């Protein structure tokens with residue numbers, strides 16, 4: 427089995443190339459501090475044999491030195507690799523872990539349970555197919571569990587694995603398990619999950635994570651990993667329309683002109699009719715060019731260069747889309763925001779908005795409502811504070827090409843960037859899109875501008891967008 431577990435050691439592209447033939451499932455883990463997320467991911471890596479022997483030796487040594495398990499191996503150390511977080515005892519950032527089994531490859535977004543969770547969770551969840559929500563069986567559902575479930579549902583993840591962990595500490599009590607599950611179902615009823623799968627487990631002991639546990643004689647379901655291997659991934663549920671943001675124009679000589687980018691969604695084949703946003707120019711795909719030769723079809727997640735049949739002007743910032751479902755051009759956006767900046771957001775605020783490779787100036791026209799994280803109910807509001815979720819209208823200085831988030835997570839999400847600090851201030855999900863009635867100057871094919879640089883180098887969201895094709 428191929429061995430890899432860290433994005434630093436093994437890049438996303440390389441990971442996908444190696445496992446091209448396998449389906450990829452992206453999932454996010456969420457839970458409060460100490461529910462056992464790191465131990466669970468460590469257990470998944472360990473029991474699927476994703477770690478080298480020398481890592482095991484290092485782990486045994488580290489466990490004695492830094493671990494919380496006495497003489498035993500502390501699996502959380504496999505995941506909590508950073509020195510600082512060992513010292514502080516918390517996980518700091520969103521970290522991506524890669525592992526694979528014979529059936530599937532997995533990309534796990536591990537987000538911390540401390541107070542930055544809104545931003546971090548929004549980051550990880552915006553690309554996930556499934557959310558694994560951890561609950562400590564001793565404590566049951568907490569405020570955090572409810573908040574995480576709400577965020578997951580707002581971000582459009584329809585499947586939840588409710589991992590009821592530390593069952594060993596409650597004597598594998600079926601009553602406890604049933605009570606937690608029914609409490610969750612009651613809270614989640616309005617959240618539109620298509621599936622909630624509860625699994626009793628012990629990440630520490632390895633019961634029902636990769637291998638079936640024997641302690642819960644009453645449980646007749648599968649271990650978590652088996653669920654993750656079998657759950658349908660998004661692409662099986664709905665074929666998204668083809669979208670490829672142009673990252674650069676490949677023009678090595680006057681005979682060749684191709685548009686290079688990462689396919690954000692859908693697939694494309696030579697002969698397909700395409701429309702380029704924002705210019706609205708149409709053409710057909712003549713060739714799909716890659717370093718390994720031409721392709722008959724290319725799909726989501728692949729980096730390709732498209733050669734079009736006609737001389738079409740498109741540059742960085744443009745999006746090539748299928749002509750039967752083009753993007754909408756607009757300069758006014760209704761957006762659900764996950765506001766992450768320390769300063770409040772109020773009407774009149776001016777920020778950069780970045781959708782894929784397009785960057786424009788955005789002014790907050792109105793703040794409409796705030797969603798109560800406890801209940802999921804929306805109430806009127808005129809500003810948003812740090813970690814708030816709310817709905818706003820943005821006025822853009824130029825038209826951009828977007829989709830509603832429900833139709834396409836890539837072309838339907840944006841980040842807002844603080845103009846002063848160049849920090850990522852929010853993740854936004856496009857709610858409704860009304861096409862602009864009159865033509866205004868479309869977003870230019872900006873040369874590398876300040877916000878783009880910022881979004882390239884700074885901010886978690888930007889990093890993830892980069893990794894996952896924004």
Ligand SMILES: Nc1nc2c(ncn2[C@@H]2O[C@H](COP(=O)(O)OP(=O)(O)OP(=O)(O)O)[C@@H](O)[C@H]2O)c(=O)[nH]1
Pocket residue numbers: 457458459460461462463464465466494495502506515516517538539540591592593594595627628629630631
């Ligand atoms: N008994 C028992 N202890 C567990 C289990 N899972 C995790 N733990 C322990 O719970 C503590 C917290 O586990 P972590 O994996 O560090 O928790 P976390 O959710 O990643 O916490 P942060 O990284 O701080 O967000 C550690 O001491 C683990 O060994 C379990 O199934 N049973």
